[in-house]
Amino acid sequence: MESISKARCDENGDWLTVVKSPATTNLQLTKGSDPTTPKDNTLDINYIAWTIKYPSALRAFDQMMNAAKGKRIVVFLDYDGTISPIVADPDQAFMTDAMRSAVGEVARHFPTAIISGRCRDKVYKFVQLANVYYAGSHGMDIMAPLQPIIRNGGLNKFQTRSVDENGREAVLFQPAKEFLPTIQEIFRVLQERTKVVHGVMIENNKFCLSVHFRRVSHEDWNKLEELVKSVAVQYPQFCLTRGRKVMEIRPSIKWDKGHALEYLLDTLGYGNSTDVLPLYIGDDLTDEDAFQVLQRRGQGYPIIVSSIPKDTKASYSLRDPSEVMAFLLCLARWKRNSSSNSLQL
Numbered sequence: 422m423e424s425i426s427k428a429r430c431d432e433n434g435d436w437l438t439v440v441k442s443p444a445t446t447n448l449q450l451t452k453g454s455d456p457t458t459p460k461d462n463t464l465d466i467n468y469i470a471w472t473i474k475y476p477s478a479l480r481a482f483d484q485m486m487n488a489a490k491g492k493r494i495v496v497f498l499d500y501d502g503t504i505s506p507i508v509a510d511p512d513q514a515f516m517t518d519a520m521r522s523a524v525g526e527v528a529r530h531f532p533t534a535i536i537s538g539r540c541r542d543k544v545y546k547f548v549q550l551a552n553v554y555y556a557g558s559h560g561m562d563i564m565a566p567l568q569p570i571i572r573n574g575g576l577n578k579f580q581t582r583s584v585d586e587n588g589r590e591a592v593l594f595q596p597a598k599e600f601l602p603t604i605q606e607i608f609r610v611l612q613e614r615t616k617v618v619h620g621v622m623i624e625n626n627k628f629c630l631s632v633h634f635r636r637v638s639h640e641d642w643n644k645l646e647e648l649v650k651s652v653a654v655q656y657p658q659f660c661l662t663r664g665r666k667v668m669e670i671r672p673s674i675k676w677d678k679g680h681a682l683e684y685l686l687d688t689l690g691y692g693n694s695t696d697v698l699p700l701y702i703g704d705d706l707t708d709e710d711a712f713q714v715l716q717r718r719g720q721g722y723p724i725i726v727s728s729i730p731k732d733t734k735a736s737y738s739l740r741d742p743s744e745v746m747a748f749l750l751c752l753a754r755w756k757r758n759s760s761s762n763s764l765q766l
């Protein structure tokens with residue numbers, strides 16, 4: 422059987438899987454252009470081998486929940502590629518009604534937050550669930566519950582009292598607010614500089630700018646990357662990061678989805694709790710920061726969504742958003758059953 426020796430991302434944010442075949446000791450490079458389904462048997466065998474290290478959260482569900490008994494589960498979800506499918510036009514990445522109902526059902530039983538790279542307003546428009554907390558711009562824009570914060574080393578200065586989309590009092594946390602005027606400037610410069618590339622789309626995610634190249638012809642990828650880099654170097658307080666067929670310019674502050682996860686745990690009142698069990702499900706590079714936080718805390722379950730083998734800090738896997746939905750439904754059913762069992766005791 423073939424084994425996976427290494428998985429990495431190429432310079433354009435596309436996933437590559439280096440596969441080593443013991444029989445031939447040849448290295449095969451399989452280019453996964455953001456696959457949602459494996460392209461051939463080789464990939465499928467590799468995927469099965471990969472799930473030995475990162476077991477399916479659906480298959481391991483009973484075992485995971487046995488270890489969760491008596492713990493307080495908090496659910497964190499990424500949006501694109503996790504609860505909505507990856508599509509060519511970012512403005513059309515709608516979640517299905519079935520997924521919305523599964524997320525809503527989970528949120529009825531457990532505190533649930535969505536942490537996305539998109540701007541928070543847009544994620545809310547897509548999801549439209551009142552019982553979910555929302556963090557946009559990779560965690561740089563969080564609408565958190567109004568609660569005394571227990572462990573908040575110096576973060577108070579980034580908080581303001583606010584009201585959420587449903588008119589409830591809340592706390593708005595925006596650690597990159599001072600960068601807003603420059604982000605608007607970079608947005609305009611990027612639009613101007615990249616307009617020569619056919620198919621490019623610049624998405625303004627408020628505290629982060631996304632340069633989408635999914636609809637740019639492959640031959641123009643390098644040219645686009647050079648143009649984006651030429652803008653990024655003009656702004657030393659910003660950095661260039663990558664996701665799925667997207668380059669992003671964002672403030673170089675020490676704040677990512679991992680920090681957002683911990684901030685939300687704090688504001689939900691679980692900051693120092695040893696019996697909390699955070700569950701984080703995500704598909705992209707930025708989700709790795711949250712996986713890493715769970716690994717460091719030695720708490721909870723980091724779950725990667727991927728249909729190809731990848732290097733990851735997650736412990737479990739799900740193949741695609743349809744498996745995410747199945748997992749969420751299992752979670753809600755497990756909670757309903759365990760609640761009715763404890764009532765019967």
Ligand SMILES: O=P(O)(O)OC[C@H]1O[C@H](O[C@H]2O[C@H](CO)[C@@H](O)[C@H](O)[C@H]2O)[C@H](O)[C@@H](O)[C@@H]1O
Pocket residue numbers: 499500501502506507508509510511514536537538539624626631633635664665666667705707
């Ligand atoms: O953190 P996320 O919620 O996963 O957001 C990450 C980026 O997701 C979106 O882009 C990705 O999905 C698009 C729609 O399927 C796809 O066209 C694009 O190629 C993907 O990169 C979103 O548009 C970005 O702003 C987010 O940063």
